[in-house]
Amino acid sequence: MQRIRRIAAAVLATTALAAGTAAMTTSPAAAATDTRAGAIGTQDIYCGWDNRTTPPTISQGSQGNTVREAQCLLESQGYGVGGIDGIFGPNTRIAVLDFQRDVGIARDGIVGPNTWYYLRNW
Template identity: 45%
Template sequence: MSRWKELPAELSPQVRQLVVRLRRLKDHSGLSVRQLAAKTGYSAKSWERYLGGRSLPPREAVEAMARIGGDDPTRLLALHEVAAEAWGARRATPERPQRLRLAMVAGAVALVVAIATSVVLIVRFTDGSSGEERAAPPPKPPSASRSKRTYDCRVERSADGRWYAGNSRTRDAILAYGQAGPEVAEAQCLLRRAGFPTGEIDGIYGPLTQGAVKRLQQRDGLVVDGIIGPHTWKALRG
């Protein structure tokens, strides 16, 4: 069974979902990268980039992979269209994080200058007064409180013989690092039931959840990629 390298952390969930599906189709076909290149007309190095998440495959390559893997090309091309939009948006705004950091630094500098000026003025106005009239230090800005949601785990075996925790009944949603929501909470509950705790059931796909998924995949002989797809859901549902 193929042991894929972990995908780049900066990949969007849409691109990650497409690459995971392509990897599974390649595994299902039993072809090597060279054989895949011979059948599709795209070089082995190109497929290594596509399957490694370093480059977005063209529409024709995705359609060829669907035919080889016996998948529905319409559904796979729909995934490719969504992934292409996410990929284009990421490439079109590569400087936004840097501009945001510069704006934050400039704002912090302005705040420091304003506070320093206020302190100087207070000292001047209170110079020569009694010790009881010393100026109070400037108030600290209030810290932003971030509410964190938690989910319940009501794990029960349903009439269909599968385990459900009461947060979602999905069996094929693609979940990856950085995502959040009730589907992630459902997976966290089922991972805990399987003996792979993720810490707090907060519905956030963080490093603890990813590590638990990898351990479950390793135990059940699945592709150890830390991504929850239909095969991992099947292992979780039991």
């Protein structure tokens, strides 16, 4: 099983920030290595709705928890998807294209094995 990420769902943090509160939590391990109050790294964010090592390929029109995971990971890395709703729409596609450009992989707007790898490990 792929390593388990150590933080509460980024969806809660995103929702809390949208509501005007800063409710991000760090894990004990992250807190021990980072002296900034409330600091969080993307490797510490738990966005796991799908616990498969490589979830199915998703693209515009896809729906469900796998899309939510991709949206959560994109949001946690600063790519706005227009809300984590589980629907792979045009905003999610644009975020995927931007992410793919920034990490230097093929830009196709599809979250396949290569994009999943970078979303989970970038």
